[in-house]
Amino acid sequence: MLPCMDDSVDLSIVAEVSRDPRATLAQLSERVGLGVSAVQARLRRLESTGVITGYRAIIDPQAVGRTLSAFIEITPLDPRQPDVAPELLEHLDAIEACHSIAGDAAYILFVRVATPRDLEALIRDIRLAASVSTRTTVVLQTFYENRPMALAPGSAPG
């Protein structure tokens, strides 16, 4: 199933709700120039068809004690084994993202922990849980992240 959008009004709704998902339907409706009920119906369709897959608050990692973040590239020790590493690691909640990549490693993770010792423990857990070697790159400073997608009209092929 490949979710898809109808027109530029949907695109505007997605752009607005992407930036400010707590806006009221009334606010959205005047920003996109449509009645409240119409906006509500479209928003619900965008949610149920999987264009909008969820909502998040963005939390300052410092404020919740996750001061250290890192990228961890992982490679299965046994190259014949199937691609089960992501499932084997899913329970480790320090892992924020997991992608398979075209490069030296098989996967890359983005993780957040409190201390270097927590990072050490996490790496050990990852190695044990998924039987992989790891290569860790520590983040020194985050300039920006979670930037909302810029959705120019016409940038979405049907």
Next chain:
Amino acid sequence: MLPCMDDSVDLSIVAEVSRDPRATLAQLSERVGLGVSAVQARLRRLESTGVITGYRAIIDPQAVGRTLSAFIEITPLDPRQPDVAPELLEHLDAIEACHSIAGDAAYILFVRVATPRDLEALIRDIRLAASVSTRTTVVLQTFYENRPMALAPGSAPG
């Protein structure tokens, strides 16, 4: 300024609003066991002190035509130059995140584009805008991303 939280009620609010920022104050208030007004006041304080820095809708990249994502490591051609690359690249809205890292490269970017040709153009733009060399790792599959932070009580040092 280092934002910080008072107690476990704030932590619960952050955890809940992180997972579901469109929940009503009434819903939050029964999840954390406090009156609606108290929850509202705390939520506003968490926002104004920078613990909650914003809200986002999570959009299926496929649905908006961003089918290709990648990590781009960049290194300034002139190692003496100050750390201006992040500002020089900020206008490129295909860039979702920018971190400085401890590793071979100086920075790592996470980017989303529509096509390989767009990626090619983006890499050229990055090289020109910031006078950097690049090393690109294409994402083949995203297993998960944007996972909400798990906030166990007591995991946030004061």
Next chain:
DNA sequence: CCTGAAAACCATGCATG
């Protein structure tokens, strides 16, 4: 700092162009 209540506002469903 929390509570509770009054007023303004918003979401929701349905009937209608």
Next chain:
DNA sequence: CATGCATGGTTTTCAGG
């Protein structure tokens, strides 16, 4: 598929503990 209205729920503010 969009609109406008009625209604029940939600947010907001403020007085009081």
